[in-house]
Amino acid sequence: MIPQHSHCQICGKAIKYGEIVCSEKCRKEYEAIVKKRKIYIYIMYAALLFLVIMVFMQLMA
Numbered sequence: 001m002i003p004q005h006s007h008c009q010i011c012g013k014a015i016k017y018g019e020i021v022c023s024e025k026c027r028k029e030y031e032a033i034v035k036k037r038k039i040y041i042y043i044m045y046a047a048l049l050f051l052v053i054m055v056f057m058q059l060m061a
Contacts, residue, residue: 004017010026021027 005014008022013022015022021030
């Protein structure tokens, strides 16, 4: 029977259950990806807010 495990989010190597990455190299890459995702989400929220404000201003005119 295969012991309970998970896989590295970056390279796919089998690791202990509950861990996210297998090495420091993968951890740095994972953190960079997470940082980029957060920035992208902030940009999307800002764009959505901008669009809502523009629509609101058009309705008020």
